[in-house]
Amino acid sequence: MATVIRTYDPKFWDRFYIPALVKGLLLTFGRMFKRRDTILYPEKKYVPPEGYRGLHRLNKYEDGRIKCVACEMCATACPAHCIHIEPSAAPWDDGAERFPIRFDIDLSRCIFCDFCAIACPVDAIELTEIYDFNTYTRDSLVIDMEGLLSVYDVTRAGNVYERHNRGEPIQLPLLRDPPVRNP
Ligand code: SF4
Ligand code: SF4
Numbered sequence: 001m002a003t004v005i006r007t008y009d010p011k012f013w014d015r016f017y018i019p020a021l022v023k024g025l026l027l028t029f030g031r032m033f034k035r036r037d038t039i040l041y042p043e044k045k046y047v048p049p050e051g052y053r054g055l056h057r058l059n060k061y062e063d064g065r066i067k068c069v070a071c072e073m074c075a076t077a078c079p080a081h082c083i084h085i086e087p088s089a090a091p092w093d094d095g096a097e098r099f100p101i102r103f104d105i106d107l108s109r110c111i112f113c114d115f116c117a118i119a120c121p122v123d124a125i126e127l128t129e130i131y132d133f134n135t136y137t138r139d140s141l142v143i144d145m146e147g148l149l150s151v152y153d154v155t156r157a158g159n160v161y162e163r164h165n166r167g168e169p170i171q172l173p174l175l176r177d178p179p180v181r182n183p
Helices: 018-032 073-077 115-119 145-155 160-165
Strands: 056-058 083-089 098-106 125-127
Touching: 056 145, 073 083, 073 115, 098 145, 115 125
Parallel strands: none
Antiparallel strands: 056 125, 083 098
């Protein structure tokens, strides 16, 4: 099949570059007075919408005690099999029989589907608005119980990005290499 090559045939006014230049400048200066679509990250941070599914947290009661009763419903519901819980007998006598001595989530496998939170019978696990957790190693993408509880501490006072954008100093939880455990 023959290839059709179209050549550019400038019109009379195209031979003078001034009209095209003026048109380009008008477009550029016109944008200066429109709302910006970008933000000065990280000084300002994007606030995700209600219901955004970011980093998990383990919730606590008012007295600071962990809500989780180590029933493992979340781990059973998790389609990515990335929740690992080790239960133990609960030391308190309020009806809860178990509590976790280990609660890890492998964030490198998690698909942030929220099934764990939906399955939890006591609202002990939730996904938060935090999206900018980052790390240098694959191992540190396993967040442990201490980390999950610290996410609760950071997020309990309200949306962290709205608070950050208001100038409140927010210390996001750091992901770190987990301690070496015996198998
Ligand atoms: S959000 Fe989904 S994939 Fe991630 S830990 Fe929960 S159930 Fe598993
Ligand atoms: S987070 Fe909820 S579902 Fe998961 S083990 Fe704890 S109490 Fe059970």
